[in-house]
Amino acid sequence: MKTVSMSGSLRENVGKKDARKNRADGKIPCVLYGGKEEVHFVVDEKDFGPVIFTPYIHLINLTVDKQQYKTILKEVQYHPVTDEILHVDFLELIAGKPIVVSLPIRIQGSSKGVLRGGRMVKKFRKLKVKALPEHLPDEILIDITELDINDMIKVGDIKIDHVQMLDIATSTVVSIASTRAVEGTPEPEKQ
Numbered sequence: 001m002k003t004v005s006m007s008g009s010l011r012e013n014v015g016k017k018d019a020r021k022n023r024a025d026g027k028i029p030c031v032l033y034g035g036k037e038e039v040h041f042v043v044d045e046k047d048f049g050p051v052i053f054t055p056y057i058h059l060i061n062l063t064v065d066k067q068q069y070k071t072i073l074k075e076v077q078y079h080p081v082t083d084e085i086l087h088v089d090f091l092e093l094i095a096g097k098p099i100v101v102s103l104p105i106r107i108q109g110s111s112k113g114v115l116r117g118g119r120m121v122k123k124f125r126k127l128k129v130k131a132l133p134e135h136l137p138d139e140i141l142i143d144i145t146e147l148d149i150n151d152m153i154k155v156g157d158i159k160i161d162h163v164q165m166l167d168i169a170t171s172t173v174v175s176i177a178s179t180r181a182v183e184g185t186p187e188p189e190k191q
Contacts, residue, residue, distance in 0.1 A: 109145035113176035
């Protein structure tokens with residue numbers, strides 16, 4: 001998992017008025033939970049660029065008033081019209097405690113079925129998994145090289161060491177659909 005460092009400062013007041021003032025100053029109100037106590041703080045808006053606008057999960061080394069926390073980004077709230085960031089939730093990582101996150105899927109390989117004229121259908125962009133932070137991969141790689149027309153890979157077919165898949169095992173992740181342009185198998189010659 002990729003690691004990023006951030007620093008913030010504690011919020012003096014917690015409330016709508018204070019949150020609006022912080023946003024006007026270019027700071028985003030945040031909360032850290034999952035540990036012994038909740039911590040309310042603010043972080044500069046520009047610091048979120050490499051963490052929010054990517055499909056990957058990042059381990060964030062967060063410093064709030066000289067206190068160090070290992071966290072992940074759990075939720076981001078956006079303004080419904082302007083899409084500006086309103087609030088961010090961080091989850092503190094505790095050693096030995098598994099976390100639930102959604103990991104991006106990356107397809108690799110050229111399917112036999114697609115080469116014959118089939119069409120690849122991808123049903124998921126991310127899959128929900130549960131694992132200890134140290135066992136989480138950056139992404140879920142799915143090799144489709146062996147898939148022919150009407151073949152599919154389901155959630156239950158994906159195995160990653162020390163990672164538990166939480167989506168329904170019978171859900172199709174990727175399949176190769178038949179199209180009109182599919183090359184048929186050659187018929188044997190009659191003699």
